[in-house]
Amino acid sequence: MRALARPLLSMIFVVQGVNSIRNPEPLVPKAQPVTDRLVPMVKRVAPSQVSERIPETTVNLVRLNGAVQVLGGLALASGKGRRLGAATLAATLVPVTVAGHPFWQVKDKEARAVQRIQFMKNLGLLGGLLLAAVDTEGQPGIAWRATHGARAAKRETKRGAKAAKREAKQLAHEAKQTARLAKAEFHLS
Template sequence: MTIVRRVARPLLAAPLIQSGVDVARHPGPHAEAAKPVLNQVSGPLRLPNDPVMVVRSAGAVTAVAGSLLALGRLPRLSALAIVATAPVVQPVEPFWKEKDPELRRQKQATFVKTLGLIGGALLATVDTEGKPSVAYRGRKARKAATLALHEAREDAAESVTAVKVSGRKAAKQARRSAKQAAKEAGKTSRRSRRKAEKIAAQQAARAQKAARKGRAALPV
């Protein structure tokens, strides 16, 4: 946390804490001022039909959130809670309807101060202290996921192509091996046939020679 934030957050939180404590301790007048707002939001938000209890609870939330903001604990969430309870804790008084000039100036000054506090709290809700915001991190994560998916698809396509190429190469190699085996088998068959013919010729020659010797040994 920088020095500016260490100083600015307590300064912003001080009037918020004071107003929250005051509303929690004395909710009656604030409940009367906040009735128009409560009448509009009680139904959609399902709030209890007890303006005093609602205003007191909102004041307590503002005081606690302001304390956390001053300490730098959960600053963005605390500021968001302050903004959410501002319509009840910091109700807008219609100063323009005031007839007394002095009271009108006082209410107008209070109105402007309230707007300033709410504006400061709004700025605190988007203060990421130099860190990437949730929206930025979400967009970055989405881009990274899209890129990873695209790369995965490309890798899958390359793998399929490689498998097809490997299959064609394997089939071609198998055909070559089969042709070579058939060729070698043919050569072996021809050699065996020639060898068998040679052996048969030798045996026939020996038989003819033995026959001639036998005829020569017979008496005339």
């Protein structure tokens, strides 16, 4: 099921990403208000090596977002880096949804309803991406393995300590018996 679901989920991101790279201009007016707020904030908190590489123009930011969506979509679809790809797509979807479907700003009732539906569709996609990002395909995740590995090690350490204690007790008992036998032989001779 996963082999079918991942490509289906990622298809929209690959197609829209390619469109954003080839023809970003139609997306710029909607993206501009979001990039005007988001870019300065990211530049303030990001390390200098990252902030220096963030494009200045909205056209280039739209293209960059498109490229990230294509790469994330291909990673999710192929299964190579699927969790990172899904998480990356989820991160790109948030500003795209806010910029592309601000239904709260639309005055016309019908247009607002259409934008609200598109907004909720993107929220549904976000939910699917978040599930894909945490999907371990039935295998225990790293956190689970670390916790249970530590418990198992603790259990084995306790078992080893108990076994060593039993063995030491047995050796002490045998040593006492050997000492008694040696003492008895000494008295006989």
